[in-house]
Amino acid sequence: MRLQVALDVLDLPSALTLAGQVADHVDILELGTPLVKAAGIAAVSAIKAAHPDKLVFADLKTADAGELEAALAFEAGADLVTVMGTVDDDTIRGAVAAGTKYGKQVVADMIGVVEGRVARIREVSKLGVAFVEIHAGLDEQARPGYSIDQLLADGRAAGVPFSIAGGVKVDTIGSVREAGAVVAVAGGAIYNAADPGAAAAELKKHATR
Numbered sequence: 001m002r003l004q005v006a007l008d009v010l011d012l013p014s015a016l017t018l019a020g021q022v023a024d025h026v027d028i029l030e031l032g033t034p035l036v037k038a039a040g041i042a043a044v045s046a047i048k049a050a051h052p053d054k055l056v057f058a059d060l061k062t063a064d065a066g067e068l069e070a071a072l073a074f075e076a077g078a079d080l081v082t083v084m085g086t087v088d089d090d091t092i093r094g095a096v097a098a099g100t101k102y103g104k105q106v107v108a109d110m111i112g113v114v115e116g117r118v119a120r121i122r123e124v125s126k127l128g129v130a131f132v133e134i135h136a137g138l139d140e141q142a143r144p145g146y147s148i149d150q151l152l153a154d155g156r157a158a159g160v161p162f163s164i165a166g167g168v169k170v171d172t173i174g175s176v177r178e179a180g181a182v183v184a185v186a187g188g189a190i191y192n193a194a195d196p197g198a199a200a201a202e203l204k205k206h207a208t209r
């Protein structure tokens with residue numbers, strides 16, 4: 001299972017610093033949605049230029065104009081881009097068309113989908129995305145009683161390639177791997193750590209065990 005770090009910081013210098021601290025221990029460098037909004041799509045190019053050997057993931061969470069937005073990210077150097085899993089199928093198809101044109105990949109983000117999630121995961125996976133991100137966002141994670149377990153159960157049930165995002169940390173990443181995820185996404189567990197490089201190294205150990 002690959003490890004993806006979400007660079008959920010708000011300016012490019014902080015993102016470059018964090019990427020430099022963790023790059024040796026992760027497979028995918030994700031520019032979080034707030035970073036892209038704050039720093040612009042040029043931040044994708046800067047991270048790719050600093051780490052050409054890493055996959056760069058632009059978390060655009062596109063909701064419309066899929067082909068146009070995905071092309072922006074691919075032109076900037078992204079290897080993967082997200083489109084929302086809840087939107088019009090043609091938006092997802094458009095992003096996939098851009099992926100085909102640039103030889104890059106699209107990920108459908110299932111954030112906000114709880115009821116009927118397994119059925120929708122199966123539907124979007126037929127639209128040509130590389131995998132589906134089963135995701136509890138920061139707001140959902142903040143609610144009392146949140147558990148990553150339902151994400152894992154739905155991943156197992158869906159029977160298609162999936163990643164997991166939603167508070168992945170050292171004591172849950174083993175279950176993410178055992179559930180069959182192709183990628184584990186970790187944001188806060190890395191950027192909130194006193195030593196982000198050490199935190200990423202520890203997560204990587206569990207991701208590949």
Ligand SMILES: O=C(CO)[C@H](O)[C@H](O)COP(=O)(O)O
Binds near residue numbers: 032111189
């Ligand atoms: O996309 C996101 C929020 O929408 C985050 O980047 C993703 O949830 C990973 O961060 P964390 O591990 O802190 O949940």
